[in-house]
Every structure is written in structure tokens, then in C-alpha cells.
Amino acid sequence: MKSDTVFKQAFNQTLDLLSAAGTGAALPSENALSADLGVSRTTVRKVLFQLAKRGYIAGQGRNRVVASAVPDGAHFPHTETIATAQQVEVHFMEWMLRGQAQPGTQINELELARVFGVGTTGIREFLNRFRRFGLIVKRPNAGWVFMGFTREFAMELFEIREMFELRSARALAQLPDNAAIWHRLRTIEQQHRDLLNEIDARYQDFSDLDNRFHRLINSAAPNRFIDDFYDIITLIFHYHYQWNKRDERARNAVAIHEHLEYIQALLSRDLERVQAACSLHLASARATMLAAFDAA
Amino acid sequence: MKSDTVFKQAFNQTLDLLSAAGTGAALPSENALSADLGVSRTTVRKVLFQLAKRGYIAGQGRNRVVASAVPDGAHFPHTETIATAQQVEVHFMEWMLRGQAQPGTQINELELARVFGVGTTGIREFLNRFRRFGLIVKRPNAGWVFMGFTREFAMELFEIREMFELRSARALAQLPDNAAIWHRLRTIEQQHRDLLNEIDARYQDFSDLDNRFHRLINSAAPNRFIDDFYDIITLIFHYHYQWNKRDERARNAVAIHEHLEYIQALLSRDLERVQAACSLHLASARATMLAAFDAA
């Protein structure tokens, strides 16, 4: 049976909307809510029906109003709003990075299904999608093997990353003056400066900024295969940042300075300088990740 | 229920082995057969049991011999030896390239399942794996959309291909003299010359040779992400060759000449020349594919 996480999440979001609107306020139309919450109107109606049943809203049809303040425990628990497929991803990454999953470990679908509390179909589907990250390999009729998040994996990942990013940086530097990207580049430059000013308090925000910065560069000349590859980078870095906390503040400060020089290079449109700044930053990022392997 | 295609294929292969050995010959051990056929010993035993039941082999345990010539109709039909998952791939590519699948077409899991004669799980698994080829996109809870095998898709594909292959060709040219690859390069060079000599009769063999040649170049400096990408190339080209028959003989002859020059360049170890030959060939391959779009 399908889980009703979509409904529960929409329900919780609508609860927040009610609180914001306050008692007596009229509700938006079902269509408006549907567009707002990003779910079908069918689900919106289910939410509205439940809200009415609990007395948080009153009225019928187009005369619905907020009837009472929403009590504290009205929301569904956060865990019930996460689709099975997403739960599997989180669990699996945890299992892989934190657990004692050695290279060569066999992955047992049934066991994972039991441990994660989902059906085997969910596991199977996840593994099939996850395969493209290059960390697991399938042997037909005989299960999956975990290849290990190894130094070699990181090296191969970075080789492609450098190839792609140099290409995108070059393309970006050659865009015309009136391209929308220059404004976005200035914006993200400012965000770097802001972060640098509060580096002691906010250094953990760098992970997200880093991701947005590199995706911006890749958006200069879109290519679906490069975008796809960036999903891999994002995932790996996301979990790597959670896992490797050593010297985090210092590392991030260095990276921000490299980004700023990289941005200056792009703004200058000097191809030589762009390539130099790009290579320098990527080499440094690679060294950081490889150092984590040597330490472990 | 799992289909028994593994068994049926192993059965057919063993039948051929019996014919080759001739009546009275002793059978290899179960372990040897298992390694030979690439299936588990469990399956080998099932095959042997069925062969004995039909009277093609006689004797027990380690004293089994070929008992009689295998009649003509003894094999399982070819279609029964193809796993569901593979059937889906063939059907789907057919549907996509030959059928009237326009960009933006919705893909209906249930309908495909009916048309292809498999369960929905099989379709779902295929679509999830096929997603990485960049031709379909998923909208959660609302099915898949076919993006179209468009000119743009081909351009993006080729951009990456050229990046990767130039990198691999450069790496290959810099390998030491005693690397095993030089011998393999000479071998494949000869295969090109052989094909060229019989081009009128065998021009259709080029597709396979082309694939092996480019994979050989990529094997010079292995990278799992490049290997993965080459799976996409292989699949697309495989079906493209089946679909675009216009001027096939002439196109293939040109490509063989380009390969030969490319090989000479590699053997010469002259980086400039390698890059020139590689670029020339890839540009020509790209033009060929794009021409197919303009014609359609």
C-alpha cells in the first residue's frame, strides 16, 4: 500500500498557514492551495476535510474560514512525512559511511528491508537508482556488492569534476555582458563576503554555499549529463561534510578565499586567470578530501 | 515468481556442448560446467537432471556420458531464454525510437506492463535504471515523461563524449612502450583492415568493431564514471545503427578510414596528431548522427 506521506506533509504545511492567517481569516481556494503546496487538489481536499473534522476550520465550499487556533500537538510527526524512498536513502548513506561497511561487503536486500523497516521493493528500487553513484555494483541473480568509498573512488570523481568545471568556467567567462549570470555571480560573491565576516559563527553554512556556487558555474552552459554528474558530487560532499569535521572552520575559510579569487577571475573575463583560479581551487578541494582518507 | 531463463539458457548451451562432444563422451564435472556456463552449480544440476530425464545423457554422479545425439527441436525457444528485464529494454527502445513517441509523451507504467507482457515492477525497475540515460524524467507520484531523442540530446551527448575521449586518447598515447594496450591496438587495427577488405559483404559488422575500438581507448586510463557514460553511448549507438540505414555502407567505410588514421596517430605517440585524428573522427561521427535528425 502507498504511504500517505504526501497528505501528512500537506496537512502540516496547511496547519502553519492557518496559524499565520489567524482565526476568522478566509481560506484560499482549493486551486490556490494546490499550487501553493505542490500537491494535487484531491490531496488538498483530503486535508481540508480532516481540518474541518478536527474543528480547525469551519464553513463549506468557498466560504471556509479558520475556526480556531491550532494546538501544539496537531502536526503529524516529522518522520511520518518522509516517503519510504527517501527514508531508504538516508538510512543507506548512514549505513555506508558510518557503519562498518568495508569494500567488498555484500548487500542483502532482505536484511536491509528488515533493518530499515520497508519492503524489499523499496530497497531494490533504491539500489537501482543508487547504482549510478558508482559505489555499488550488481551481480545478476546474486545481489549487490559495496565497492567502498575509497581514495580511488574520490580520485576518479575529482578527475571528472575538474574536466567538467574547467569547461563550464571557460564557457561562463565567454558569455556576453548582458547575460543574467553576471548578476547572479555578484550576488553569490556578496554571500561569500557575508559568510566570511561571520565565519566563526556560521562556518557550517559553507557546504550549502559551495554547492550553489558550483551549480551556478555549471548552469552557464547546461548539459544534462553534467547536471546529472553534479548530483553525485552533491551527495558525496553532503555526507562527507557531515562526516569529516576536522579543521572544518579553517578549511572553509580557505575555500571561501579561493572562491572569491575564482569569482574575480570570472568577472575579469581573462581566460588564463579563470583556468588558474579554477584549477587551484579544485586541486585544493581534492587535497582536502584525500587528506581525510589518509587520516582514517 | 522468478522466471527460469537462466536455466533454459544454460540448458541450451549444454545441449550444444553435448553435440560437440559426441555420443559416448564423458561429461565434465559439475564445477567445471558451472564455471563454463557462468551459472551456479544448483542450476547445472537442474540442467543435468533434465538432460538425463530426456535421455540425452546417461549414468550417475561422476560417471555421466553423452547417451544420444540431440534432436533438432530439443532447445528451448530463444525468447524463453531472455530475462524479463532484458525484454523490457528491447521493447522500450523499440517503442521509443520506432514508435511515435513524441517529446513530452507521458509514460504509463501499467499500460507498458500490459503491452510488454510483464509485471509493473519490471517496468518500474527498468525506468529507474533507464533514467540515467537522460531521455526520461520522473515527476513524483505522477509518472514519467519522455523527453525525446532530440537533436539537443545528441549534441549534449557528443560534447561529453568528445571531452572524455580526447582525455583517454591523450592518456593512451603517453603509456609506456611495454604496456599491453599496444598489442591490442595492433590487433584491432588488423580487424579494421580485414573489414575494409570485405566492406561490401560485412559493412554491418562495423557497429560492433566501433564499440570495441572506443572502449579500448577508454580502457587506457580507467575511470568508472567514464565507463558508465560509455554504456549510454553504446546503447544509443546500438539502436541508432539499427534505425538509421541511410548510406550505411559509405558511412562505415569513411569511419574505418578515420579509425585507421586515429590508430596510426596513437602508435606514433605524437600528441598533436592524436588530438587532430581524434577530433576529426568524433566531429564526423557527430555530423552523421545530426544529419539523421535533419533528414527525419
Add this chain to the structure above:
DNA sequence: AAATTGTTTTTTATCGATAAGTGAAAACAG
């Protein structure tokens, strides 16, 4: 003792069923 065969236990591939969710036509209100 090493290789081979016999037996049992695990694990994967595949199907069908069903509640949750979507989308669009039909009905309705202002």
C-alpha cells in the same frame, strides 16, 4: 587430502493486490 557430488539454507526476481494520489470532466455559484 583434494576434488566432486549430495543436501540444505539464503537470497533474488517477479507477480498481483490495494490504498494513496493525480487529473480532468461535469456540475455549480456568483
Add this chain to the structure above:
DNA sequence: CTGTTTTCACTTATCGATAAAAAACAATTT
């Protein structure tokens, strides 16, 4: 007649069951 709600037919997400295939273990044979 335009925007909204009602209704309903169709689709996806997810589970559990089951036969096929693999793997592990035990018993023989040379």
C-alpha cells in the same frame, strides 16, 4: 461565462508471497 467545487476514472507507491537461482554445508569418492 469564469472561476470554483464535486465526482470519478485512472496511475503510482508499496507490500507480501512464491518459484528460481545462488551459496553454504555435509558427505563421498578417487
